[in-house]
């Protein structure tokens with residue numbers, strides 16, 4: 001599922017995330033980019049809720065959160081990673097190739113990691129409640 005969507009409320013973003021989640025398959029990589037507060041974690045939470053995972057917290061401090069629902073989910077946040085080298089000891093590359101669905105916030109900090117076969121979702125903060133959300137797929 002790809003396109004540009006204007007979501008004028010949290011509910012509209014939630015509905016978009018649910019629709020997106022309904023197309024996901026094991027192993028899919030989903031990169032999420034956009035400013036702090038743009039809605040990356042909100043989108044992941046809504047997508048995961050749809051996949052029967054209820055307690056989603058932001059991984060901005062923990063870096064990697066693992067969940068299990070309809071699918072295994074790996075939720076990662078690069079925000080506090082200073083250098084790509086830091087990704088080895090936390091096991092990032094083991095997760096990258098497993099069967100879990102990967103949601104990676106701030107993935108554009110290290111774009112060289114991702115070469116093909118991923119969704120890229122960009123969030124633009126239009127005002128307090130509106131977000132422009134663009135979903136692309138790179139084969």
Ligand SMILES: Nc1ncnc2c1ncn2[C@@H]1O[C@H](COP(=O)(O)OP(=O)(O)O)[C@@H](O)[C@H]1O
Pocket residue numbers: 007008009010011013034035036037038039040041042043058105123128129130131
């Ligand atoms: N249309 C919308 N879509 C997504 N989030 C929204 C929307 N309107 C308001 N918000 C709020 O914006 C904030 C987004 O925060 P968060 O998802 O943590 O951002 P990020 O992970 O990108 O830093 C949340 O507090 C959410 O409730």
Ligand SMILES: [Mg+2]
Pocket residue numbers: 040041042058060077105
């Ligand atoms: Mg976040």
